[in-house]
Amino acid sequence: MIVGLSNPKNKYHNTRHNIGSWYIYSLAKYFNTLLKEDKKFFGFIASINIHSNDIRLFIPNIFMNINGIAIYKISSFYNINLNEILVVHDDLDLEAGKLKLKYSYGHGGHNGLRSIVNIFNKKIDFYRFRIGIGRPKNKKEISSFVLSDPTIEETNLINISIQYAIKETLILLSDIS
Known part of the structure; x- marks a missing residue:
């Protein structure tokens, strides 16, 4: 399973914190498929x-800090282990548009990842694409920063990194098939 972390679509779709969902929509478009809302899983599939x-x-x-509930629910239904899930999310520690693939356990302070780690309640490594959004100069502005829209320049860089992430996803999955 590939999961794009997000807050509720209608209000937060264009924000930095929803970059994981941008990736999933781009991947679905690449494969010419549409995501459909499935209320029993609290999301789009x-x-x-x-x-x-x-x-x-x-x-x-649903809100980022409880994304783990939805991910656990769908993974349990389809019998998908945490180490078989690729999670795509925004990352404050990377410059806008930088991309990093990671396979490890932990959340690095990201509330969506923290929710996943807490809900699955196991120290299991899992794959993550970290897509950079940069960091505000003032730590007190982090919440408003991640919940705001990126600049046009940042959006362009992020969209380029998403295209690279799609190519890397295809390579990653060819290695495990």
């Missing part, structure tokens, strides 16, 4: 096939 792997795409449509 689609299925694609990459290198003979059936992959579920998922975007939680």
Whole structure:
């Protein structure tokens, strides 16, 4: 499963914190599929096939700090282990548009990742694409920063990194098939 962390779509879709959902929408578009809302999983879901792997795409449509509930619910339903999930999320520690693939345990202070780690309640490594959004100069502005829209320049850089992430996803999944 590939999950793009997010806050509820209608209000927060264009914000920095929802970059994970931007990635999922771009990946769905790449595979010419549409995400459909599934209220029992508290989010949007689609299925694609990459290198003979059936992959579920998922975007939680609940607040970031409780995304783990939705991810756990859908992964339990489809019998998907945490180490079989690629989580895509924004990252304050990377400059806007920088991309990093990580396979480890932990949340690094990200509330969406913290929710996943707490809900799954296991020290299991899992894959993450960290997409940089940069960091505000003042630490007290972090909440308003992540919940605001990126500049046009940042949006362009982020969209380029999302296209790279899609290519890397195809490579990653070809290595495990």
